[in-house]
Amino acid sequence: MQPHQILRNTVKAHLLEQIQKGELKVGKTINLAALSRKIGVSVTPIREALSQLEQARIIKAVPNRGFVVSTLTKKEAKNLYDTIAQLEVMALENSIFSEEDVRSLRLQQLKLQQSHTFMTRLKVRFQFHHLLVHKCTNTVLLQILEDLKARLLFYEQGFGQDASFYENVDNQNEAIVRAIEEDNLPTAALILKMNWMVVLEYIERQMSTNIAAS
CATH class of the missing domain: 1.20.120.530 (GntR ligand-binding domain-like)
Structure with missing residues (x-):
C-alpha cells in the first residue's frame, strides 16, 4: 500500500471512529485544518478521505462551507x-x-x-x-x-x-x-x-x- 493511501485510510478510520462514538454530529462542518493538526496528517490525504466518505454518502460537500455531515431524512x-x-x-x-x-x-x-x-x-x-x-x-x-x-x-x-x-x-x-x-x-x-x-x-x-x- 502506498504511503498516501495509508494516510488517507488513517484519516478515514479516525472520522469513522468519531461517527461510532457519536462525536461527529449531523450538520457539523469538518474543519480540515483542525483535523490536520489533531491527527498529524497533511490536508491532501484528508481531502481524499473526505471525498471517499462523500461517495459513500456519509458526508456532503457544501459550497462555502466545506464537508458537512448530511441532514437526516x-x-x-x-x-x-x-x-x-x-x-x-x-x-x-x-x-x-x-x-x-x-x-x-x-x-x-x-x-x-x-x-x-x-x-x-x-x-x-x-x-x-x-x-x-x-x-x-x-x-x-x-x-x-x-x-x-x-x-x-x-x-x-x-x-x-x-x-x-x-x-x-x-x-x-x-x-x-x-x-x-x-x-x-x-x-x-x-x-x-x-x-x-x-x-x-x-x-x-x-x-x-x-x-x-x-
Whole structure:
C-alpha cells in the first residue's frame, strides 16, 4: 500500500471512529485544518478521505462551507435500512458457518443481553451483524455494507436512544442464531430481514414524533 493511501485510510478510520462514538454530529462542518493538526496528517490525504466518505454518502460537500455531515431524512432512512437488509441477506445466504462462528454469535448475543447503556448496545448490535456476514467472500458487497452502516449510525444515534426498544429484537437475534445452528439459512435470512424492518419502523416513528414536536 502506498504511503498516501495509508494516510488517507488513517484519516478515514479516525472520522469513522468519531461517527461510532457519536462525536461527529449531523450538520457539523469538518474543519480540515483542525483535523490536520489533531491527527498529524497533511490536508491532501484528508481531502481524499473526505471525498471517499462523500461517495459513500456519509458526508456532503457544501459550497462555502466545506464537508458537512448530511441532514437526516425519513426517505433516506427507509432506503438505507431496506438496502442493508437486502445486502445482509445476500451475504448471509452466501456464507458457511463453522461451530466456532456460531459460538462467536452466541457470545455476542449474550453481550447484547447484558448491555444496558444505549451506546454499548448499539456497538455490540452492529458487531453482531458484522459476525453474521463476515464469512461472505464478496468483498465488494461487504465494503458497501460497511459504508452504508457508517451512515446508518447517525440515524440510530439520533433517533434510537431508547435502549429498552432494542431488547425487543433480542428474540429475533436468538432465532437467527438458532436457524444457523440448524443449517437453515433461508429461515435465518428471513428473520434477519424482519429484524432490520422492525428497527426501521421504530426509527421512522421516532423521526415522526421528533418532527411533530418541533
